[in-house]
Amino acid sequence: MRNLLLLGLLLLATFFATSLQAHEFSTANLTLKQYSQDVHVGYIAVSVSDLHHTLNLDSKNDGELTWQELNQSHSKVTDYLSDHLVFSSGDQACEPEWGFDIALMDSYGETLLKQPLTLQCPTPINVNYSALFDTTSDHKLLLNWQVETGQAQTIIDGPNQPWQLTSGTQSAWDTFLFYLYQGMIHIWIGLDHILFVLTLLLHFVNKPIKPLSNDAKPISPVKLKSMIWLITGFTIAHSITLTLTSLGWISIPSKWAEVGIAISVAYSALNVMTHWVKQLMLMTVAFGLLHGLGFAGALTELGLSKSHQLTSIIGFNLGVEIGQVAIILAAIPFLWLLNKKEKVRKISVPLISVAILALGLMWVWQRV
Incomplete structure (x- = not known):
């Protein structure tokens, strides 16, 4: 009964998290x-x-x-x-x-x-x-x-x-703070980016915790360092395409960038269940390049500072990274519970993954 109650709370929290709309940030x-x-x-x-x-x-x-x-x-x-x-x-x-x-x-x-x-x-x-x-x-x-x-x-x-x-x-400092804030806001109100990060985190809990012998050292259920390193790889990847696009060195229609981002959300959710791609960093970097094209669209809307172009890009990228780390820290309690309660994890992780997969496929259909 307690496990069912916990499962319900987890799914309810997930529902509200994935139902957030940009209107919450007017x-x-x-x-x-x-x-x-x-x-x-x-x-x-x-x-x-x-x-x-x-x-x-x-x-x-x-x-x-x-x-x-x-x-x-x-x-x-x-x-x-x-x-x-x-x-x-x-x-x-x-x-x-x-x-x-x-x-x-x-x-x-x-x-x-x-x-x-x-x-x-x-x-x-x-x-x-x-x-x-x-x-x-x-x-x-x-x-x-x-x-x-x-x-x-x-x-x-x-x-x-x-x-x-x-x-x-x-000033360069005021410009940096402006774009830093914009980077954080963009990741927090971009539901597709949030769900992609969430699917990356789910890869860390979709494996059973093996029972330990009495003399074995306990294993941390949530590998925070590994998660942050993976998300940093995502940031480095999207920083490359964001910078190149913002400076006008590459140009890809925003429509297809958004389609690619939707595909990345759907595939990453599917991979949580199938583990087809075992090298998460490779998948993260590949899809990070796609997400960078989407971030570049947001930066284009704001307009790069003509007098502090590099400062604008660095501030925006750093803001995105801070926003992503904040998402990880907010998700840690739920990930810890999922890892601790094996019965809950076996039910909730596939359900959450299927829900995100469905959203990703729906976005692909809408954006095509």
């Missing part, structure tokens, strides 16, 4: 580029779900938000943004001009409304952003602003965080 993007001394052009992209939750854009109240309703709600959205995205220079307010050619874009699996804007304002420019913080948990604004002398980037994660754009170039 993120908006403000991207601007200086075209003349005082003119800046770009867009703000905000989650459609967040806007709907805050402004109730479903005019028909039928539970389905359509593109027509989004277009009809344009003035409501821009009025809201005008109140919560305030630009100024000194004591002078700078009113943005909102474009009408709105569009939808995908970011980390979340559908965003891309709202163009033009800003006429002399530097230094003060930015005060306060949208969605009172209605959406864990909301952040990623700000990416290209100016004539370089590039400025920051993260605004609270309503009382005014920020100023100057004519100077952002």
Whole structure:
């Protein structure tokens, strides 16, 4: 009975872990580029779900938000943004001009409304952003602003965080911290990456623990050092393709990169049960090269810092590695329980693997 209860808790935890959506990390993007001394052009992209939750854009109240309703709600959205995205220079307010050619874009699996804007304002420019913080948990604004002398980037994660754009170039340290954070976020909200890492960890527990003699030394049920070494191999591999793609040295259509990532998730889950590939490092490195192409797509969305390109890539890669180690540490208690309870392990590991295999195959079908 106790084993069944433990199995249920493990499967429930797995269900919630694999059901996490990118919406749990609400993120908006403000991207601007200086075209003349005082003119800046770009867009703000905000989650459609967040806007709907805050402004109730479903005019028909039928539970389905359509593109027509989004277009009809344009003035409501821009009025809201005008109140919560305030630009100024000194004591002078700078009113943005909102474009009408709105569009939808995908970011980390979340559908965003891309709202163009033009800003006429002399530097230094003060930015005060306060949208969605009172209605959406864990909301952040990623700000990416290209100016004539370089590039400025920051993260605004609270309503009382005014920020100023100057004519100077952002420091290498600030650039490093920005991309470090983005690397961690990308691995944590990328469900396909998380499941691939999870399948790698399951390889360590899908073998019975042999009984020990009385005088034998105990064997650690979870080989933390080996796990981190394997994940580091994954990081080194995806760092290669991420760097080469970000610098424009190789170019592969993002669609096929995403298909390859889905295949890697499905095959790694299948390998947990079959052990067809016994050299895990070889499989991890091979699939790591594919995942690097996916990470490069995320880095392309952010844009490399023109003045600190190498710093941007190093920070992003290190952030991904930190995120992966955090996933390992979070999974250790479950892996330990699986190794300790052989009956639970024999049932739960195949079930978890089959569930991940099914998700991987579904993604392959969707992405092809």
